[in-house]
Amino acid sequence: MIDLTTDQVGALAAALGLPVTLEDLAEVTHRLNALIEALEPLAELPLETVEPVPGLGGAPAS
Amino acid sequence: MSAGGTDLAFLGARQIAALVRERKVSPTEITRLYLERIERLDPRLSAYITVIPEAALEAAHRAEAAVMRGEPLGPLHGVPYAVKDQFDTAGVRTTSGSRILKDHVPTEDATTISRLNAAGGILLGKLNLTEFALGGTQHFPFGQPRNPWNLDHDPGGSSSGSGIAVAAALCAASLGEDTGGSVRSPASFCGVVGLRPTWSRVSRHGSFPLSWSMDTPGPLARTVEDAAWLLQVIAGYDAKDPLSSRVPVPDYARTLADPVHGLRVGIIRELTSGPETDAEVREAVVEAARCLERLGAVTEELSLPLVPFAGAIFMALADGDGAGVHHRWLRTRPGDYDQGTRRRLLTASLIPVSLQQRAARARALLRAQMLNALARHDLLLCPTAHQPAPPIAAARGTITGRHEVAGRFFTRRSYVTPAALAGLPAIAVPCGFTRSGLPISLQLIGRHFEEATVLRAAHAYERQSEWSRRRPPGTN
Numbered sequence: 001m002i003d004l005t006t007d008q009v010g011a012l013a014a015a016l017g018l019p020v021t022l023e024d025l026a027e028v029t030h031r032l033n034a035l036i037e038a039l040e041p042l043a044e045l046p047l048e049t050v051e052p053v054p055g056l057g058g059a060p061a062s
Numbered sequence: 063m064s065a066g067g068t069d070l071a072f073l074g075a076r077q078i079a080a081l082v083r084e085r086k087v088s089p090t091e092i093t094r095l096y097l098e099r100i101e102r103l104d105p106r107l108s109a110y111i112t113v114i115p116e117a118a119l120e121a122a123h124r125a126e127a128a129v130m131r132g133e134p135l136g137p138l139h140g141v142p143y144a145v146k147d148q149f150d151t152a153g154v155r156t157t158s159g160s161r162i163l164k165d166h167v168p169t170e171d172a173t174t175i176s177r178l179n180a181a182g183g184i185l186l187g188k189l190n191l192t193e194f195a196l197g198g199t200q201h202f203p204f205g206q207p208r209n210p211w212n213l214d215h216d217p218g219g220s221s222s223g224s225g226i227a228v229a230a231a232l233c234a235a236s237l238g239e240d241t242g243g244s245v246r247s248p249a250s251f252c253g254v255v256g257l258r259p260t261w262s263r264v265s266r267h268g269s270f271p272l273s274w275s276m277d278t279p280g281p282l283a284r285t286v287e288d289a290a291w292l293l294q295v296i297a298g299y300d301a302k303d304p305l306s307s308r309v310p311v312p313d314y315a316r317t318l319a320d321p322v323h324g325l326r327v328g329i330i331r332e333l334t335s336g337p338e339t340d341a342e343v344r345e346a347v348v349e350a351a352r353c354l355e356r357l358g359a360v361t362e363e364l365s366l367p368l369v370p371f372a373g374a375i376f377m378a379l380a381d382g383d384g385a386g387v388h389h390r391w392l393r394t395r396p397g398d399y400d401q402g403t404r405r406r407l408l409t410a411s412l413i414p415v416s417l418q419q420r421a422a423r424a425r426a427l428l429r430a431q432m433l434n435a436l437a438r439h440d441l442l443l444c445p446t447a448h449q450p451a452p453p454i455a456a457a458r459g460t461i462t463g464r465h466e467v468a469g470r471f472f473t474r475r476s477y478v479t480p481a482a483l484a485g486l487p488a489i490a491v492p493c494g495f496t497r498s499g500l501p502i503s504l505q506l507i508g509r510h511f512e513e514a515t516v517l518r519a520a521h522a523y524e525r526q527s528e529w530s531r532r533r534p535p536g537t538n
Contacts, residue, residue: 023460024404034471035374037464054426054485055485
């Protein structure tokens, strides 16, 4: 798995107009890489046919 | 304060309401008692952000007059309560635990507050929380909340003050909000009962949002009976929350003491005996399951293979929603956030859509796994937290590597987020103490809108144990 670099994460933030300090950038990069890594094994699941809806409650909401 | 006063403060909300009704305790007396305790004990606990003594005493005088006139009394008449500072209160500042809203004074009560007040409850004040109900706050703007069982330890979050105030008897009961464990985690760490109702069972109107498909107000209390009592008051359709449910609200007290004989309980293997679960926690939870067996429940271990991923799935989805809520302030007022909150929201803002889609689809599969299990079992059982309350210092400081993130954020959330991701009701009930004196908590998860079954099993267990009767040191 390829880690995102701080430069790449900084560019993503800039694209959204989000100001990020250098101190924040290092930690945000670690956090984002950790989330990507944690969700990586889910790619092995048969997800193509699963509809990504929350499936709210067991009865009509209203 | 006399021992009698302390005993009165530690009574349940329902017991206090009964004493008020019988004119054995006056609303003014009990309100003064809690205000005195807050003044004396809260400086070292930081459960409260705002206390409203004048308004509380005015409400108590009105409640007392109503009793003396023999007027019809609501179920919480004269009962002092407090709420997480995430809920709007008309004329009382509502900060959501953030400097950004430090001067925010709503003009309208949240629906839950309106209902608690209409039932006769007396609002004492607003309770501390992790900033904007996200976890990971590094420096609390309104004081570091502390666990009453050990002041150096985390009280849990995000409804931190709601757990502390109930455990230390700084109110009779409290209201929290549970997006991904924010009622159950502080209940677990502080040794009290915390109920997350079915999503949509309780109106979200007037509660600062985090994730629209998971935000759920819920009570924290010293007994399961009180949690049922409060749920009865706040549950039900609200036109101001279009996603609130019209499913009828049953009488929770009516079935609370029914037997649990024959109830089928599935023990979630990955969370109860998995490698992440602390040995003392596992031992206490297994013993609680045995207790339910002795009461006639039928237990069986089962596997839900996706639950270890629940924490990461939750953070990809709920944090993504939160990033949307906060986008404007993140751009214009980043320095007004706590460092931990800002970094978490910045991260969430950058999650690739393809990854969020993967998480959303995995959520649907996880939900299906849980509903399949609940087709065969009436309840699912597991620990509320994988470990007892950690030291506050353990969650402090800059993250210097991605492997730290899993330990701080994903693992513990995988115990409380499965119910949140599936929209299911779940309760945290004290089930023991570690050798070092920190509370341990049992979690029971039920089917959609079957809070009555969750409460019945929790009540049956609670009556067989003595954990709820213990008091934190230094709270007399």
